[in-house]
Amino acid sequence: MIRFGVIGAGKIAQTFSTAMPHTHGILYAIASRNLDKALSYQEQYGYEKAYGSYEAMLSDPLVDCVYIATPHGLHYEHMMLALDYGKHILCEKSFTLNARQAKDVFDKAKSKHVFVMEAMWTKYLPVIQATKRLIDQGLIGNLLKMDVSFGFDAEHRRGSRLFDPAMGGGALLDIGVYVMTIATYFLGIPQSMDSTVMLDASNGFDLSEDIHLHYPKAHAHLRCSLSEKLDNICTLTGTQGTMEIIDFWRAEHAFIYDLNHQLIQEIHIPHPINGFEYQIQGVIDAITNHQTESTIVTHQATLEIMKLMDQLRASWGLKFPNE
Ligand SMILES: NC(=O)c1ccc[n+]([C@@H]2O[C@H](COP(=O)([O-])OP(=O)(O)OC[C@H]3O[C@@H](n4cnc5c(N)ncnc54)[C@H](OP(=O)(O)O)[C@@H]3O)[C@@H](O)[C@H]2O)c1
Structure with missing residues (x-):
């Protein structure tokens, strides 16, 4: 034990x-x-x-x-x-x-x-494991596109760790890490990426960002925000269909559609407790x-995602005071 x-x-x-x-x-x-x-x-x-x-x-x-x-x-x-x-x-x-x-x-x-x-x-959730298996088996064909978002309005929590640069505050390390994780889990490490960010420059943190990951045959659009509720869905588009993972970061529900947007499979695995x-x-x-x-x-997955987040912050000129 x-x-x-x-x-x-x-x-x-x-x-x-x-x-x-x-x-x-x-x-x-x-x-x-x-x-x-x-x-x-x-x-x-x-x-x-x-x-x-x-x-x-x-x-x-x-x-x-x-x-x-x-x-x-x-x-x-x-x-x-x-x-x-x-x-x-x-x-x-x-x-x-x-x-x-x-x-x-x-x-x-x-x-x-x-x-x-x-x-x-998130990676241990049975819905994520099941969707990953189905994608690897080719259920929706070759992946072409991912759209994923994670955002909520946390403005009322100004002053908390969420917005404290010394605590690693800002959208990227708090919730961006989830969209980066799910994108790299399904699509791998991108060839290149670009982004736009909304900074609270005077306080030294990022409030929200749009990140584009470019792959040889696919593209992922990631959004995260600490100032706006987003739909928090991960949509994967393949050559043979589409998959939607609802509230992907705490997923209990996913839907798979064919090219005519007819539902072909639903996955629903409620958490016994909280996931x-x-x-x-x-x-x-x-x-x-x-x-x-x-x-x-x-370890490699964690390290690669940290490296990608380092690159994003460097491109925004954002450094934590204690690094
Ligand atoms: N997996 C998830 O779904 C999820 C969700 C939320 C947060 N998180 C992660 O969990 C971590 C903690 O988040 P939280 O929301 O639980 O934060 P929190 O409520 O602020 O709790 C953090 C705890 O850290 C301790 N601490 C030690 N030194 C501190 C300092 N200088 N300032 C503030 N706290 C200090 C405090 O415990 P004592 O006073 O008892 O020592 C405090 O209660 C973060 O890294 C966050 O990203 C994960």
Whole structure:
């Protein structure tokens, strides 16, 4: 049985804590900078241990795997610390601020022979796995085009980590990472790309962007926004039909149409809990099998997406203060 310790008692830690009892893992410890907060999570979710500092939890030899649930600007520091203690790691997205940090983490994890994975839960969802299989089997023919968006109006959250450059704030690292992940999962690494961005230049973050990925025989149009609700659908157009994945990042529903737009297949797989259970069980299985890397969210995939996001930010003249 793998015992999990969570770093950071914030919002996403609640999603993780709710899903965990429905896997074969143990919700062992919660660590917050504030012991009272850790104690209240312990009471609410049934953790065995509560710690008032991250290092105190990492010193507990019974913690096998650490789930890092802090803002992305802190992931590098917290992963390096967890590796000093020889822990396996599941770290929230975006994995780090840039590709250089991601490579450092993977190199150190390799030298310690421990498992590390970006918590890109979307790739573990059965609807995503099923649609990927069908595409690979040629159900809609050769892929020609992808249109995908992820956006919501977060203006009321100004002042939060979402808009804090020191925390990796901005649309790209918060939600752009999802559209980049789904595009590269289905289409691979593009030959070239271009983009237009709406910057909040005085505050040093990106509010929204349109990204075009160019492939030899296909094209992908990706949109993400922290100021506007978008349709959040991933549409794949092939030579033999079309596929729509609704709310692709937390997908439970997909529709496949022929060239006459007649529905030929519907996939509907509701989450048993909130969808996090699939990636958590994936991590447990991988660690139990002595793997140091997931076969679904590979180190290479995380690194390549970080590199693409580095290129986009460089083209916009956007640098985080702490990189
Ligand atoms: N997979 C998903 O669907 C999903 C959804 C939302 C977010 N996320 C990712 O999860 C991570 C956390 O997001 P969240 O929405 O849970 O954030 P959050 O509610 O702000 O929680 C982050 C936690 O990090 C800890 N922390 C440590 N140092 C901090 C600092 N200097 N400033 C702020 N917090 C600090 C805090 O915990 P303590 O005070 O307890 O130490 C805080 O509660 C982000 O990387 C985000 O991209 C993923």
